[in-house]
Amino acid sequence: MRALPAAFVGPIQSDETGRDSLPRCRPISIGFLLDILARHCASLVDFTPPSQSDPMTFDTSFGQPTSLQSDQDDLLEVTETQDIHTILICKDALWLGAKHDGYSLASFDNYKLRREPGVARLDLHRKQNSPLYAALQQSHHTFGLLETMLDRHIPERRLLRRLHDGKVVITTQEVPGLLRECQDHIRSLRKTNPDAFKQWSQRARHALESTRQFILWESHEADRTFSKVELNSQDVGRILHTIAAITEASWSFLDCELHEAGVVSDNLTGLQLPGNINEACRHEMAEDGWCPFAASQLHGYSTCALGFASTCKPFVRKGVDHRDHSQCTHKMCCSNNIDPATYSNLHVTEDCTCKSVVPPVEQIKHALSRKEIPIIRIHAMTTPDDERVTMTCSTASSGTSYVAISHVWADGLGSTAEKGLPTCQLIRLAESAHQLVDGGFLWLDALCVPEEKELRKLAIGLMGQTYRKATKVFVIDSGIRSCSVNASTEERLLRVVVSGWMQRLWTLQEAVLASELIFQFSDGLLTLGNLLRLGTDWTQPVAIQLCCAFGDICMLMSTLSRPPSSLRLQGVINALRGRSTSKISDETLAISSLLGVDSYALASIDSLTERMKMFLLQVREIPSKMPFLVDGPRLTGPGFRWAPATFLCSGEASRMVGDGDVALCTPEGLLARYYCFTLETPVALHEDNVILSKITLSGPDLVLYYADVNDPVEPASGDELCNAIVLQTEPSFDNLAMAVSMEEGLMRDSNGVVRRRCSYIKAIQVKFGMLGVRSDVPLREPVDVEEGRFVDVCLT
Ligand SMILES: [Zn+2]
Numbered sequence: 001m002r003a004l005p006a007a008f009v010g011p012i013q014s015d016e017t018g019r020d021s022l023p024r025c026r027p028i029s030i031g032f033l034l035d036i037l038a039r040h041c042a043s044l045v046d047f048t049p050p051s052q053s054d055p056m057t058f059d060t061s062f063g064q065p066t067s068l069q070s071d072q073d074d075l076l077e078v079t080e081t082q083d084i085h086t087i088l089i090c091k092d093a094l095w096l097g098a099k100h101d102g103y104s105l106a107s108f109d110n111y112k113l114r115r116e117p118g119v120a121r122l123d124l125h126r127k128q129n130s131p132l133y134a135a136l137q138q139s140h141h142t143f144g145l146l147e148t149m150l151d152r153h154i155p156e157r158r159l160l161r162r163l164h165d166g167k168v169v170i171t172t173q174e175v176p177g178l179l180r181e182c183q184d185h186i187r188s189l190r191k192t193n194p195d196a197f198k199q200w201s202q203r204a205r206h207a208l209e210s211t212r213q214f215i216l217w218e219s220h221e222a223d224r225t226f227s228k229v230e231l232n233s234q235d236v237g238r239i240l241h242t243i244a245a246i247t248e249a250s251w252s253f254l255d256c257e258l259h260e261a262g263v264v265s266d267n268l269t270g271l272q273l274p275g276n277i278n279e280a281c282r283h284e285m286a287e288d289g290w291c292p293f294a295a296s297q298l299h300g301y302s303t304c305a306l307g308f309a310s311t312c313k314p315f316v317r318k319g320v321d322h323r324d325h326s327q328c329t330h331k332m333c334c335s336n337n338i339d340p341a342t343y344s345n346l347h348v349t350e351d352c353t354c355k356s357v358v359p360p361v362e363q364i365k366h367a368l369s370r371k372e373i374p375i376i377r378i379h380a381m382t383t384p385d386d387e388r389v390t391m392t393c394s395t396a397s398s399g400t401s402y403v404a405i406s407h408v409w410a411d412g413l414g415s416t417a418e419k420g421l422p423t424c425q426l427i428r429l430a431e432s433a434h435q436l437v438d439g440g441f442l443w444l445d446a447l448c449v450p451e452e453k454e455l456r457k458l459a460i461g462l463m464g465q466t467y468r469k470a471t472k473v474f475v476i477d478s479g480i481r482s483c484s485v486n487a488s489t490e491e492r493l494l495r496v497v498v499s500g501w502m503q504r505l506w507t508l509q510e511a512v513l514a515s516e517l518i519f520q521f522s523d524g525l526l527t528l529g530n531l532l533r534l535g536t537d538w539t540q541p542v543a544i545q546l547c548c549a550f551g552d553i554c555m556l557m558s559t560l561s562r563p564p565s566s567l568r569l570q571g572v573i574n575a576l577r578g579r580s581t582s583k584i585s586d587e588t589l590a591i592s593s594l595l596g597v598d599s600y601a602l603a604s605i606d607s608l609t610e611r612m613k614m615f616l617l618q619v620r621e622i623p624s625k626m627p628f629l630v631d632g633p634r635l636t637g638p639g640f641r642w643a644p645a646t647f648l649c650s651g652e653a654s655r656m657v658g659d660g661d662v663a664l665c666t667p668e669g670l671l672a673r674y675y676c677f678t679l680e681t682p683v684a685l686h687e688d689n690v691i692l693s694k695i696t697l698s699g700p701d702l703v704l705y706y707a708d709v710n711d712p713v714e715p716a717s718g719d720e721l722c723n724a725i726v727l728q729t730e731p732s733f734d735n736l737a738m739a740v741s742m743e744e745g746l747m748r749d750s751n752g753v754v755r756r757r758c759s760y761i762k763a764i765q766v767k768f769g770m771l772g773v774r775s776d777v778p779l780r781e782p783v784d785v786e787e788g789r790f791v792d793v794c795l796t
């Protein structure tokens, strides 16, 4: 028996590459996302740079702080309640008391040495037990980092505040202002001295990378710098969160500036922060009444956006059936799902008892049976003692302009044409419709979709057209409506990003197909273009990060004029992350119009599995990485065992990015070209993590370590034996892969291409090399593996 060579057995190097512990980061750069917004949505978003009408008088002399004198008594005194108009990128954190002012500007690496040479030179153990060292670290990775970005001294009074009780805190209130000064400085540097600009960008990258490493180190175990000082965990959490938020803000700023300068940023694509860095903040938010799901979504987008949200009040939907978010999890907000058995409409005011009114149902049915889109006009007759409404029906084919309403049922506007809606709601809808389009016609599912099954299918078949043909699509959501149109850009963006509307399945298509998307705020309306334009100032970290939450929607909008492609499907799957529905059977129906699939034909199939199969067959070209990346349940039955049973996954699921490698979905199986390793002896693969290694005692063979000594290796009944491992492309250190059973013979597809038929067993992760082998559990003897190569396969 060949034992695992002891010399190569080490502790797990890092668990940062594990599927479950992936750092929560956006794998594409913000610059790239903005580029998408700018290139494809020029009509949507006006990219006029922010006005520079108020130029800063800025001292560009390098290396000389403007003032060496400052005293903490100069600090502004504040109450703990933040000014509501202040945009913070995180909650204020306790200042550990390092003296920052009074020293000449030092390079980032020399920051601590310049201040406390004695402490900076202590050995690791004594450093970690020194409160002074912890304080210096805090100062180094906040003031020191920002000074490197700005090339100048930043006085303590810009980031520190004294509370009434005498405690000093660090606040991020002035971070956007500092970034603005930085932008003025480096843009003039870029014009006048390109070399100095290049050096600046290298210094900034270095400082950011050092701080990122520091955060990684601090987050890895509880037993680090700040926990050795006597602090409670909330304080430690906030201190680290401040450092992470400042790092992210500076990182995305640098990313954008380099993008603007045309510098192809090689390594600067996405800041990889450890997933647990936001944990303390998420915990505090849950205690403040925030939905854990909303916090988890924001955490997926950005540390700054999450930090900003933590300084805002949570939104809790009001109404009969509605609860707070205490039952929600980070994977799902329960307050959005409805139970059809107990569902009832909400009135405009809680004490209203007005009657429901039904639209002209027969005319609606007649329109649908002719495959025409019914639209409704509401006439409200209100007198001081009476409110009455009547409705008339027309069709979209008459060329009449109309507004299509996009809403979530949990807000109480759900119904069927046969049941209608409360008078008070109809009056409010009529007002909006008349304000938005001449004639005041509208389409709303609750009024225009009958309960009758056949007609319902016809309405679903027309759904894509309904939103595409609408003059305007109007978003009504109680969370968005809780915010004033005059609130800060950041708050308006936040209320949309965390709204129920952004978390629902159907609303994706409704948003993407809209020729003009309009949001209703408490006291006014805002188009998507306006909402985003206000958030494209690169010195506003929160706004910019929240804008990126619309990246997927904008990308889909921008490609609508072209035929559907595998990249479109990839975009749709990315955009579906974090969205859910009360009715899982709606999934393929709700995205079919985005991918050119016949929704009526889909709606006519009852079995969910068959619906998904037909959907995939009609889409036909799918990203070849999809079988590797979509987690969760799979379809059953020959030809489709590789296929996901659903695309709906949590907001924390990884995004699909990159090239357009295409696989073809056929009834026989998925036709693709993958990198395959064949096993010389078939094995029952019980583990999800295996190691392919060239390091063996007997020489340069390739072997597969697939079980430790405690694992059973005998196949259980029903186990399929794995004789090949399939990767999407050539192996890297860590690979998403599939265990398959590869047939002996060859097959020929309809184009005459010779293929190997592979039956999908399960998704696995393959580590290539010896890193990551545990030393505590001895591994079982490996099996020999043939060198990998690209093979045309038919995955069944
Ligand atoms: Zn919730």
Ligand SMILES: [Zn+2]
Pocket (backbone or CB within 6 Å): 347, 348, 349, 352, 353, 354, 355, 422, 423, 424, 425
């Ligand atoms: Zn009412």
